[in-house]
Amino acid sequence: MAAQNRRDFLKTMGIIGVTAAGFSTSTTKAQEKFKLSEDRIGVLVDTTVCIGCRNCEWACKKVHDLPAGSLEEYNDRSVFENKRRPDEHALTVVNEFENPDNVLLPVDVKVQCMHCEEPACVSACIVNAYTKHPEGPVTWDSDKCIGCRYCMVACPWQIPAFEYDKAIQPNIMKCDFCYDRQQEGKLPACVEICPEEALIFGKRRDLIEIARQKIKREPDRYVDHILGENEVGGTSWLYLAGQNFSKLDFPKLGTDPAPGVTEKIQHGIFAYFIPPISLYALLGGIMWINRGKSKSKEV
Amino acid sequence: MKITLKILFVILLSAASVFPQQKKNTKHSMLNIDCKTCHACQYPTTDDPCLKSCPRLKMVTVYRSPDEAPAITVLNELENKYEPVVFPHRLHAQMSEISGGCITCHHYNTLGPVLPCKRCHSTERKREDVSKPDLMGAYHQQCLTCHRQWSHKTECVSCHKPKVKGKKLNIEQKILSYKQKKHPQIKEPTRIIFETEYKKGKIVTFYHNEHTKLFGLKCVNCHKEENCLRCHDVKNASNQNPAYYDTPVKIHLPKDQHHKICMKCHRENNCSFCHKNKVSETFDHGLRTGWKLNRFHKDLSCKQCHKHGNRFVKRPTACNSCHPDWKPGTFDHKITGLILDDNHSDIDCEDCHIDRDFSKKPTCNNCHDDKSFPKDKPGKED
Incomplete structure (x- = not known):
């Protein structure tokens, strides 16, 4: 709840900022588009294939030096009773949903950072701790981070987590697409372990083509929607599903890149310091008027 | 002993993988299909058919009898970690007759020999063309889609027995026992009482045993696209309780589809032939036609007298x-x-x-x- 309140508070502040920005600045521009490679990679998640074995959760923790326990512990399907979110202890989680077409075949959905094509977290970060690599992954640098957590607010998928329980040098935690492993020519840990190859790793443009083919071949199996193809300007991780994505707890997002919004707000607030100054001037003015009123009443 | 085991194992493995190539070529080259639909090169051979990777949007396949399938296929890709999986191939093929046939697994098979999974599905996960799953993904997608629905389990050990160091494999024993395994006789429901939405006659009583016995029907004559789950789910009430069919069940298919099945034979009957207000009795030749079957005629199949296929025309009653x-x-x-x-x-x-x-x-x-x-x-x- 606390986070939600914080979010609401920031939203309100944002709205004020935008309004202020609207008055004062038309010169601010969104950051130039991120440099992306033609061959940038991605992962296509076929939720109709995933069986919810949660091997990916285990593998992810293993390679990120998080306490993982034994693989057998992940056979426990009772965790599906609650919907989980990726957090500082698990960078990816699998949730299970009821399948309206077949109660015996539940739908399992892996959640992790989507690695947006135009990531809001990167734009929101005021110290450049985030990097959008041309190959696709969005990574985060512990040495630069000041812990402002703007990225957490900016993310349209609500992914970055913060190590609140660490007093000294808490980290922002999110999926890094196993960038280091990829540099070594390895697959991301989750993709490598998936027994079903429900996670298809490849070039993003190939994956979109494959997803389209799958929908075309089995129109009864899939809804005609590749999540992440256009959402918030496109994401590296793409999803296929047999039902509407809103039923699988995905937020409904437009096709406009998220940074455009966050940057406008930020740049609006801070451009030449005009909006803060005018805001303070406005507040000062109100105070001054009220002061006069209360004085006149006293007299 | 160890050597013989090994040899046996190798033979079985090679038999399983060689099997598809041993079959007679069905001369598919004579068919009216452009070779380039399936083959990438100009002169495909048996050794190198240079097949295009699943270019066929429409499946081109020929009917193959389950008896052509190898009895057992041993899957041993994970030999370092697990015992081999003994897959009763023919048994599955036989069962698939009522649920989609060979193409359920051998999708996009050619008109030529039946291709083993490995022919198309690479063992590499990191590969250039990811349009089809790798072998592990392909196997698991095929097996688990059905098996997890009735076992409700997804852990590795539910199929893969972990390899214990020093323990001798009794794989040939497993193969033997699987070879002898037969699908148990399917229990046939006597009747199914359908509750329909037709107001003038809500109840349709379908005597299943009568239809199969009287008309000599085989399961596959009617059941073609069945889900294995119809029988294999332990949670399914109809498997557990024989009295399940004694109470009316709501129709489970759209009205037209139900009609389509019945209308194949009952074309000339009017609605009230099937739709009644109460559960109807079994077919009685005496009651329905006025000519009671005596003890000699009772045991005859319908076709012995009514020789015009499934059209039951009234026959003269004179003995000669x-x-x-x-x-x-x-x-x-x-x-x-x-x-x-x-x-x-x-x-x-x-x-x-x-x-x-x-x-x-x-x-x-x-x-x-x-x-x-x-x-x-x-x-x-x-």
Whole structure:
């Protein structure tokens, strides 16, 4: 709840900022588009294939030096009773949903950072701790981070987590697409372990083509929607599903890149310091008027 | 011993993988299909068919009998970690007859030989063309889609037995036991009472056993796209409880689809033939047609008299319309189970069988006042 309140508070502040920005600045521009490679990679998640074995959760923790326990512990399907979110202890989680077409075949959905094509977290970060690599992954640098957590607010998928329980040098935690492993020519840990190859790793443009083919071949199996193809300007991780994505707890997002919004707000607030100054001037003015009123009443 | 085991194993493995190539070529080259639909090169050979990777949006396949399938396929890709998985291939093929057939797994098979999974699905996960899953993904996608629905399990060990160091594999024993395994006789429901939305007659009673027995139908004649789950789910009420079918069930397919199945034969019947207000009785030849089947006719299949396929036209009831060689003088009464004594063997048929209606009880009144059938018999029973 606390986070939600914080979010609401920031939203309100944002709205004020935008309004202020609207008055004062038309010169601010969104950051130039991120440099992306033609061959940038991605992962296509076929939720109709995933069986919810949660091997990916285990593998992810293993390679990120998080306490993982034994693989057998992940056979426990009772965790599906609650919907989980990726957090500082698990960078990816699998949730299970009821399948309206077949109660015996539940739908399992892996959640992790989507690695947006135009990531809001990167734009929101005021110290450049985030990097959008041309190959696709969005990574985060512990040495630069000041812990402002703007990225957490900016993310349209609500992914970055913060190590609140660490007093000294808490980290922002999110999926890094196993960038280091990829540099070594390895697959991301989750993709490598998936027994079903429900996670298809490849070039993003190939994956979109494959997803389209799958929908075309089995129109009864899939809804005609590749999540992440256009959402918030496109994401590296793409999803296929047999039902509407809103039923699988995905937020409904437009096709406009998220940074455009966050940057406008930020740049609006801070451009030449005009909006803060005018805001303070406005507040000062109100105070001054009220002061006069209360004085006149006293007299 | 170890060596023989190994040899046996290798033979089995190679048999499983070589099998598809050993079959007769079905001369698919003669078919009216452009070679380039499937082959990438100009001169494909058996060794290198240079197949395009699943370019066929429409599946091109030919019917193959489950008996062509190898009895057992041993999957041993993970030999370092797990014991081999013994896959009763033929058993699955047989069962698939009522649920989609061979193409359920051998999708995009060519018109040529049946291709093993490995032919198309690479063992590499990191690869250039990811349009089809790798071998591990392909196997798991095929097996688990069905198996997890009735086992409700997804852990590795539910299929893969972990390899224990130093423990001897008794794989050949497993193979033998799987080879002998047969699908148990499927319990057939006697009847299914459908509750429909037709107001003038809500209840349709479908006598399943009657249809299969009377019309000599095999399962596959009607059941073609069944889900394995129809029988294999332990949670499914109809498998556990034989009384399941004694209560009306709501129709599970759209109305038209139900009609389509029944209308194949019941084209000329009106609605009230099937739609009644109460559960109807089994088919009774006497009640329905007015000609009761006696003990000889009872055991005949319908087709022995009604020879026009599934159209049941009324047949003449005179004996010699079916038994042309039954003539007075030559008829051996013994085949009815009653050997006539000398006094009766020479009299006319109609003396006892009024109007030569042999379906009715014979009378003794024409000659005797104090005798009646069946108390008194004009001879001895065979």
